[in-house]
Amino acid sequence: MPSTSYQLTTPTLMSQHKEIKRVTTHQLLAMKQRGEKISMLTAYDFSMAQILDGAGIDVLLVGDSASNVMAGHETTLPITLDQMIYHAASVVRAVGRAFVVVDMPFGSYQGNSSEALRSAIRIMKESGGHGIKLEGGAEVKESIIRILTAGIPVMGHLGLTPQSIYKFGTYTVRAKEEAEAQKLIEDAKLLEEIGCFALVLEKIPSSLAKQVAEQLTIPVIGIGAGPDVDGQVLVVHDMLGITKEFKPRFLRRYAELGGLMHDAVAHYINDVKSGEFPTPDEAY
Numbered sequence: 001m002p003s004t005s006y007q008l009t010t011p012t013l014m015s016q017h018k019e020i021k022r023v024t025t026h027q028l029l030a031m032k033q034r035g036e037k038i039s040m041l042t043a044y045d046f047s048m049a050q051i052l053d054g055a056g057i058d059v060l061l062v063g064d065s066a067s068n069v070m071a072g073h074e075t076t077l078p079i080t081l082d083q084m085i086y087h088a089a090s091v092v093r094a095v096g097r098a099f100v101v102v103d104m105p106f107g108s109y110q111g112n113s114s115e116a117l118r119s120a121i122r123i124m125k126e127s128g129g130h131g132i133k134l135e136g137g138a139e140v141k142e143s144i145i146r147i148l149t150a151g152i153p154v155m156g157h158l159g160l161t162p163q164s165i166y167k168f169g170t171y172t173v174r175a176k177e178e179a180e181a182q183k184l185i186e187d188a189k190l191l192e193e194i195g196c197f198a199l200v201l202e203k204i205p206s207s208l209a210k211q212v213a214e215q216l217t218i219p220v221i222g223i224g225a226g227p228d229v230d231g232q233v234l235v236v237h238d239m240l241g242i243t244k245e246f247k248p249r250f251l252r253r254y255a256e257l258g259g260l261m262h263d264a265v266a267h268y269i270n271d272v273k274s275g276e277f278p279t280p281d282e283a284y
């Protein structure tokens with residue numbers, strides 16, 4: 001493992017004489033080893049990423065959930081590679097400390113491993129992200145190997161994999177049956193073996209997630225996978241209370257920003273209509 005002196009520092013923060021080290025895959029592994037939980041949230045734009053990075057988030061995921069949250073699509077399937085790169089580049093420009101992972105969108109890696117590598121390289125080159133995430137286990141083994149061979153860190157994603165929603169038909173909890181649980185454990189071991197630096201487990205029983213986290217050396221990040229994993233991830237608009245209808249059991253809302261934003265905007269509208277905004281102090 002490299003010593004900490006190899007770790008990157010960020011020019012903007014250095015110029016303020018505060019050398020803040022960027023989170024690395026090695027640090028994430030070390031966090032698991034010493035039992036320090038990893039915090040991860042999604043981000044899709046500059047302003048939000050600046051706030052999350054400033055608060056000290058360890059990992060930012062430019063999730064393909066941007067398809068739902070940013071674009072209003074029903075599923076994650078429509079978002080394109082170009083659109084993911086646009087979101088990712090915006091996030092990267094805001095970040096000084098967090099490790100930025102970019103979701104590979106549906107259709108950008110499933111075809112064959114050459115296409116997968118090409119897509120991953122575009123993400124790294126055009127967005128400046130630090131790693132990629134893609135959904136699936138044994139099915140995408142060759143693609144992951146090609147991407148890793150190019151020196152690109154890969155995060156796996158098992159359990160509820162939203163890009164294959166039409167194969168399952170529902171967003172219900174995954175791997176409740178023994179056969180599916182066994183396949184998930186095997187896939188998780190495979191992902192570690194081929195060299196993924198971490199793994200997301202989405203909406204599976206806590207007991208299964210615990211088993212996987214115990215059996216793997218790499219960090220396991222849960223969403224709806226219970227407390228016995230190495231870190232947690234949520235969609236930031238969900239935990240801030242901005243998304244309206246998304247209320248699965250695993251979601252904790254840390255604020256009700258949607259309501260606050262509604263009230264602020266209603267107040268503004270009222271002031272504009274009544275002429276109370278702007279005052280002479282707010283004019284030239």
Ligand SMILES: Nc1nc(=O)c2c([nH]1)NC[C@@H]1CN(c3ccc(C(=O)N[C@@H](CCC(=O)O)C(=O)O)cc3)CN21
Pocket residue numbers: 064065068069076160162170171172173203234235238243246247248249
């Ligand atoms: N806003 C948002 N948050 C997310 O966490 C998220 C997205 N979008 N888009 C992509 C995927 C889809 N994810 C999902 C989608 C649905 C449930 C879910 O539990 N849905 C229902 C239950 C459905 C069922 O049981 O059949 C729910 O209780 O809300 C969980 C994760 C997670 N991701």
Ligand SMILES: CC(C)C(=O)C(=O)O
Pocket residue numbers: 042061062063064065066103200202223233234235
């Ligand atoms: C829910 C997380 C893990 C994700 O993949 C996304 O936001 O796209």
Ligand SMILES: [Mg+2]
Pocket residue numbers: 063064065076103
């Ligand atoms: Mg995703």
